[in-house]
Amino acid sequence: MATQASRFIGSIPEHYDRGLGPHLFQDYAGDLARRVAELAPTAVLELAAGTGILSRRLRDALAEDCRLLASDLNPPMLEVARAKFQSGEGVDFRQADAMSLAFGDASFDVVACQFGVMFFPDKQKSYAEAHRVLRDQGSYLFSVWDSWAANPFAQITHEALKSFFPGNPPGFYRVPFEYCDVEEIRGQLLQAGFAEVTTHTLPLRSPIRSARTFARGLVFGNPCLEEITTRGGEPGRVCAAVEKAIREQLGAEMPLQALVVHARKE
Numbered sequence: 001m002a003t004q005a006s007r008f009i010g011s012i013p014e015h016y017d018r019g020l021g022p023h024l025f026q027d028y029a030g031d032l033a034r035r036v037a038e039l040a041p042t043a044v045l046e047l048a049a050g051t052g053i054l055s056r057r058l059r060d061a062l063a064e065d066c067r068l069l070a071s072d073l074n075p076p077m078l079e080v081a082r083a084k085f086q087s088g089e090g091v092d093f094r095q096a097d098a099m100s101l102a103f104g105d106a107s108f109d110v111v112a113c114q115f116g117v118m119f120f121p122d123k124q125k126s127y128a129e130a131h132r133v134l135r136d137q138g139s140y141l142f143s144v145w146d147s148w149a150a151n152p153f154a155q156i157t158h159e160a161l162k163s164f165f166p167g168n169p170p171g172f173y174r175v176p177f178e179y180c181d182v183e184e185i186r187g188q189l190l191q192a193g194f195a196e197v198t199t200h201t202l203p204l205r206s207p208i209r210s211a212r213t214f215a216r217g218l219v220f221g222n223p224c225l226e227e228i229t230t231r232g233g234e235p236g237r238v239c240a241a242v243e244k245a246i247r248e249q250l251g252a253e254m255p256l257q258a259l260v261v262h263a264r265k266e
């Protein structure tokens, strides 16, 4: 199911990969890939794989004979992912909605998902699907963003967007940062049938290598772009305001914080 917040299409994937990848996603991908590889799986399904930032790290960390299937709702994101691999690397790509997976029961020993669950409108259904496609004793490993307070870049960007549309601000920057209640997440996973759930809070400091590139990713690299244009805004002007706010309020480095969740099937 595609909601406005999940429409990563058009020119978004390239901007996402270039502008947001190095600033927000690369370091977390290294951590999650290591956690997955420690389980020594033989078949891994990645959900919401996007432009393949985690997929690349997974492939590098997993055993050569481990099958990796990278999936996402939006084929344009997967096209960027595909370009990161040589043929013969043992990675398959498939369009898939995490709430309705076209894979058989008990097909994988690990399901992995980096910063995707927040976009699934029916999280309970997505957990039931992950549980169904996992083998017994399989693991679902995923990350979600913690709140705005722990990820100030998101609120700074939201406020800069709001200054252009004070009566009707784009809502995108709320969506990925409002699903971080550990007890709610644990409860939904247990309800989906998982037997054991552990969570870790993972803070890190990320260098802002280029405020301009980061700002371009923040404005052109996700569905807030459509919210700006449908309101009659000029993305270039909004981007300049976001860049200025990032420079002034964050400087050369920013704190980030994620929750990493490990749910085990009995």
Ligand SMILES: C[S@@+](CC[C@H](N)C(=O)[O-])C[C@H]1O[C@@H](n2cnc3c(N)ncnc32)[C@H](O)[C@@H]1O
Pocket: 001, 006, 008, 025, 047, 048, 049, 050, 051, 052, 053, 054, 071, 072, 073, 074, 077, 096, 097, 098, 099, 113, 114, 115, 116, 119, 120, 121
């Ligand atoms: C923030 S990106 C994360 C991408 C990638 N995992 C990463 O770490 O860079 C969110 C991704 O969720 C995907 N997505 C949104 N709704 C989805 C759904 N219902 N099923 C599968 N993927 C979905 C989007 O297409 C997008 O690629």
